[in-house]
Amino acid sequence: MDAYIAVDVGGTQIRVSVFPAEGTKPLRQEKISTRDVSRTATERLIDLVARLWPEDATVRSIGLAAPGPTDPKAGVVIAAPNIKEWVNFPLQQILQDRFHVPVLLGNDANLAALGEWKYGAAVGYHHVVFLTISTGIGGGIIIDDRLLLGERGLAAECGHVIIDPDGPLCNCGGRGHLEALSSGTAIARYVADELKKGRPSKLPLDPPPTSRDIFKAAQTGDALSIEAFARAGHYLGLFIASLAHTFNPSIVVLGGGVSQTRELLINPLWETLRKNVMAPDYIKDLVITTAALGDDAGLYGALALAQQVK
Amino acid sequence: MDAYIAVDVGGTQIRVSVFPAEGTKPLRQEKISTRDVSRTATERLIDLVARLWPEDATVRSIGLAAPGPTDPKAGVVIAAPNIKEWVNFPLQQILQDRFHVPVLLGNDANLAALGEWKYGAAVGYHHVVFLTISTGIGGGIIIDDRLLLGERGLAAECGHVIIDPDGPLCNCGGRGHLEALSSGTAIARYVADELKKGRPSKLPLDPPPTSRDIFKAAQTGDALSIEAFARAGHYLGLFIASLAHTFNPSIVVLGGGVSQTRELLINPLWETLRKNVMAPDYIKDLVITTAALGDDAGLYGALALAQQVK
Numbered sequence: 001m002d003a004y005i006a007v008d009v010g011g012t013q014i015r016v017s018v019f020p021a022e023g024t025k026p027l028r029q030e031k032i033s034t035r036d037v038s039r040t041a042t043e044r045l046i047d048l049v050a051r052l053w054p055e056d057a058t059v060r061s062i063g064l065a066a067p068g069p070t071d072p073k074a075g076v077v078i079a080a081p082n083i084k085e086w087v088n089f090p091l092q093q094i095l096q097d098r099f100h101v102p103v104l105l106g107n108d109a110n111l112a113a114l115g116e117w118k119y120g121a122a123v124g125y126h127h128v129v130f131l132t133i134s135t136g137i138g139g140g141i142i143i144d145d146r147l148l149l150g151e152r153g154l155a156a157e158c159g160h161v162i163i164d165p166d167g168p169l170c171n172c173g174g175r176g177h178l179e180a181l182s183s184g185t186a187i188a189r190y191v192a193d194e195l196k197k198g199r200p201s202k203l204p205l206d207p208p209p210t211s212r213d214i215f216k217a218a219q220t221g222d223a224l225s226i227e228a229f230a231r232a233g234h235y236l237g238l239f240i241a242s243l244a245h246t247f248n249p250s251i252v253v254l255g256g257g258v259s260q261t262r263e264l265l266i267n268p269l270w271e272t273l274r275k276n277v278m279a280p281d282y283i284k285d286l287v288i289t290t291a292a293l294g295d296d297a298g299l300y301g302a303l304a305l306a307q308q309v310k
Numbered sequence: 311m312d313a314y315i316a317v318d319v320g321g322t323q324i325r326v327s328v329f330p331a332e333g334t335k336p337l338r339q340e341k342i343s344t345r346d347v348s349r350t351a352t353e354r355l356i357d358l359v360a361r362l363w364p365e366d367a368t369v370r371s372i373g374l375a376a377p378g379p380t381d382p383k384a385g386v387v388i389a390a391p392n393i394k395e396w397v398n399f400p401l402q403q404i405l406q407d408r409f410h411v412p413v414l415l416g417n418d419a420n421l422a423a424l425g426e427w428k429y430g431a432a433v434g435y436h437h438v439v440f441l442t443i444s445t446g447i448g449g450g451i452i453i454d455d456r457l458l459l460g461e462r463g464l465a466a467e468c469g470h471v472i473i474d475p476d477g478p479l480c481n482c483g484g485r486g487h488l489e490a491l492s493s494g495t496a497i498a499r500y501v502a503d504e505l506k507k508g509r510p511s512k513l514p515l516d517p518p519p520t521s522r523d524i525f526k527a528a529q530t531g532d533a534l535s536i537e538a539f540a541r542a543g544h545y546l547g548l549f550i551a552s553l554a555h556t557f558n559p560s561i562v563v564l565g566g567g568v569s570q571t572r573e574l575l576i577n578p579l580w581e582t583l584r585k586n587v588m589a590p591d592y593i594k595d596l597v598i599t600t601a602a603l604g605d606d607a608g609l610y611g612a613l614a615l616a617q618q619v620k
Contacts, residue, residue, distance in 0.1 A: 069591070078591070127461045141556070143453060143460075150453075150558020151437045152591065157555040160588050162548050164475055172588045238472050245467040246451070246556075248460020278470050278482045281379070281388070281462065 003027065003057040004309075005049060006302035007064040008108065010034060011081040014041065016048050019303055021060060024119060028052050034082050041083045042091070046098055053099075061102040062095060063306030065111040065298040072106050072153040104305045106147075110156055111301025112293075113140020114147050116253050118304040120292035125251040129243055130291070131158055131236075134256035136171065137179040140301075141247065159183070161242075163235050181235040184211035184258045187228045199224050215261050229261055230268040237272025244273070244282040255291030262290065313337065313367040315359060316612035317374040318418065320344060321391040324351065326358050329613055331370060334429060338362050344392050351393045352401070356408055363409075371412040372405060373616030375421040375608040382416050382463040414615045416457075420466055421611025422603075423450020424457055426563050428614040430602035435561040439553055440601070441468055441546075444566035446481065447489040450611075451557065469493070471552075473545050491545040494521035494568045497538045509534050525571050539571055540578040547582025554583070554592040565601030572600065 002021035007014070017029035032048055034041060053059065066086075069078040075092025095103040106114070113122075113130035122128040128142035139158030141148040148155045159179035160172060167176025168186070180186055192208040195201060201224040202217050203209045209217070218225035240252055258265065266288060277283050293300055312331035317324070327339035342358055344351060363369065376396075379388040385402025405413040416424070423432075423440035432438045438452035449468030451458040458465045469489035470482060477486025478496070490496055502518040505511060511534040512527050513519045519527070528535035550562055568575065576598060587593050603610055 069589075139556075143458060144456070146454070148453060148557070151560040152558055152594070154592055155556060155558040157588065160555045161552040162473075162586065165473070165548055166476070174586060174588060238475055242471040245470045246449075246465060247458070248462055248465040250461040276472065276484060278467065278484060279379075282464055284462070 001057045003054050003059050004303055004306040005052070005059055005062045006299050006306055007045070007049065007062060008299040008302055009041070009045065009065065009080070009083070010067050010108070010298070014045055014048065015299055016045075016052050017299055017303070018052050018054055018057075018059075020057075024300070024303070027054060027057075040085055042085065042094065046095070049095075049099065059099070059101050061104060061306045061309035062099065063104050063111075063302035063304070064091070064095070064106070065108040065302045066091070066105055067108050069154060070105055070107045072104070072110075072149060074153075075103070075105055077105065102309050104308065106301065106305050107138075107140075107153075108298045108301075109138030110140040110147055110149070111305060112138075112255060112291075112297035113142055113156070113253075113301065114304045115293055115297040115299070115301030116255070116291055117142050117145075119300045120297060121253045121289050122251050125287075127247065127249040128251050128253065129158070129240075129247065129249045130253045130255065131259075132256040132291075132297075133183060133236075133254060133258040135183060135185050137183045137256075141249075143247070158239070161239060163238055178235065178239050182232040182239075182258075184256075187211045187214060187232050187258065190231060191224060191228045194224055194228075201225065211258060215264070218261070218264055226264065229264040232258070233265040233268035234272045236265070237269040238276060240269065240273050240288070241276035244277050244286065248282065250285065251287040251289065253289055253291050255294075255297060259290050311367045313364050313369050314613055314616040315362070315369055315372040316609050316616055317355070317359065317372060318609040318612055319351070319355070319375065319390070319393070320377050320418070320608070324355055324358065325609055326355075326362050327609060327613070328362050328364055328367075328369075330367075334610070334613070337364060337367075350395055352395065352404065356405070359405075359409065369409070369411050371414060371616045371619035372409065373414050373421075373612035373614070374401070374405070374416070375418040375612045376401070376415055377418050379464060380415055380417045382414070382459060384463075385413070385415055387415065412619045414618065416611065416615055417448075417450075417463075418608045418611075419448030420450040420457055420459070421615060422448075422565060422601075422607035423452055423466070423563075423611065424614045425603055425607040425609070425611030426565070426601055427452050427455075429610045430607060431563045431599050432561050435597075437557065437559040438561050438563065439468070439550075439557065439559045440563045440565065441569075442566040442601075442607075443493060443546075443564060443568040445493060445495050447493050447566075451559075453557070468549070471549060473548055488545065488549050492542040492549075492568075494566075497521045497524060497542050497568065500541060501534060501538050504534055504538075511535065521568060525574070528571070528574055536574065539574040542568070543575040543578035544582045546575070547579040548586060550579065550583050550598070551586035554587050554596065558592065560595065561597040561599065563599055563601050565604075565607060569600050
């Protein structure tokens with residue numbers, strides 16, 4: 001029997017699953033904390049893979065989703081939140097030297113797109129844009145059934161597209177990026193600013209409400225909270241209008257916590273999108289939907305990546 | 311001997327060239343006016359191809375660049391300036407029925423990108439963005455050596471990416487599109503508006519100066535004219551920063567009349583681009599250059615398309 005090993009390294013957890021060569025139900029899986037003062041993440045990741053290594057199966061390859069910018073061609077993690085030793089870190093070579101099977105790396109948002117395309121909400125679509133909207137905004141793009149990587153594997157950083165050159169500062173230092181306008185952080189910041197200006201709302205000024213608090217308030221009809229999601233959806237709509245003109249996708253999949261607000265976000269998104277495409281042809285048959293795999297998207301994307309080794 | 315036929319249909323001219331299967335020097339070529347009151351463009355195009363058809367060679371295929379939105383998968387021209395009968399027009403089928411060889415269609419800006427990639431400024435690059443900047447702005451994108459078409463073949467309409475949601479209206483009716491900020495028309499409009507406000511300049515208020523007049527004035531040091539190109543370059547820089555984050559290209563090729571202003575446009579473009587990428591990695595080794603094929607880009611792109619039939 002043959003098997004694949006899929007690894008999802010997140011800022012808080014490292015997950016490893018062993019899958020049969022034909023099938024999507026893990027044979028075994030385990031997760032550990034990413035941070036541990038006693039030993040490096042690399043050592044603990046290697047131990048976990050070794051512990052789960054199937055004795056009765058031949059492992060064809062390991063696919064790994066890394067939590068930050070990654071050069072998949074060079075097999076190098078450029079940087080990773082909460083893992084300080086992973087800076088321009090040749091993780092692919094290190095794992096290959098240790099386990100003697102092919103190792104493939106990818107950025108987690110890119111691989112989440114691959115996971116949703118192969119096993120989730122975008123099965124059967126050929127031109128896919130995946131956005132994960134939580135504290136930040138990440139992305140992955142599939143073109144003609146292939147993951148868009150770009151020259152150095154840095155493509156699909158959708159959170160850092162400039163939407164409004166006069167907009168608010170982004171965490172990265174840029175101005176008016178999508179992440180600064182439509183992420184959970186941006187929604188919370190907008191509400192906090194409006195509350196400080198004295199806008200009436202069910203929400204308290206202090207402590208500043210989280211995007212989850214704002215979602216709950218919106219569900220009970222709080223106008224400011226509804227407006228905050230509509231504003232985020234509006235900017236997403238501008239982004240997707242530009243994407244429709246450049247990529248002409250057939251489906252946009254929204255993941256991450258903020259996407260769980262569904263119509264609060266997606267209705268205003270569609271309204272802006274319809275107003276801003278050049279011609280209805282660009283959004284004819286376009287599907288905008290929420291992700292199906294949740295927190296497993298990166299893991300299943302790592303599996304899909306590993307499966308490129310037959 | 312085998313041959314390919316390349317056709318470039320523009321708003322003013324229809325050009326047909328016959329190329330040897332191995333080679334880029336036309337065996338024969340001719341051009342006619344696109345508009346003629348007596349007969350349709352389709353009839354005249356068919357006559358021209360028939361007249362140039364090589365008696366002593368086997369034609370493998372015909373590649374055709376169409377001057378407006380085109381669905382290359384369906385082989386249909388959606389609309390074409392100056393050819394009123396070409397509305398959802400099945401040109402591929404009509405030509406195949408007449409000439410009994412495979413016919414491939416593409417939008418002219420997309421095919422100009424393909425031409426520059428195979429025979430022009432982007433030879434050897436794998437991730438290419440091509441922009442043609444003249445009265446409007448068109449584009450073509452190559453990813454992993456393949457032309458980006460998108461779900462319905464409508465991709466790479468770079469002129470209609472939203473750069474500033476509060477910006478000026480575009481010819482298409484949208485707001486703040488790249489074409490409304492950085493095209494020759496946009497440059498001329500900006501200068502006309504500034505002159506009306508009383509800005510000092512060597513240029514006359516009336517008749518309103520063209521982008522060519524403004525280029526000449528910029529070359530003699532006219533501050534308003536220099537600023538007008540710098541402004542266009544700035545918005546191009548914002549666009550390319552977002553492209554760097556989404557496509558991670560290795561080369562950007564600028565064609566069209568406005569690109570002939572070179573450093574007047576490209577220096578401000580680079581300045582804005584450097585300031586607006588998240589990390590230098592995104593523009594490491596990025597080349598920004600001017601097109602090499604001029605008015606022949608579409609024709610050589612049609613040849614490159616035809617050559618897909620071996």
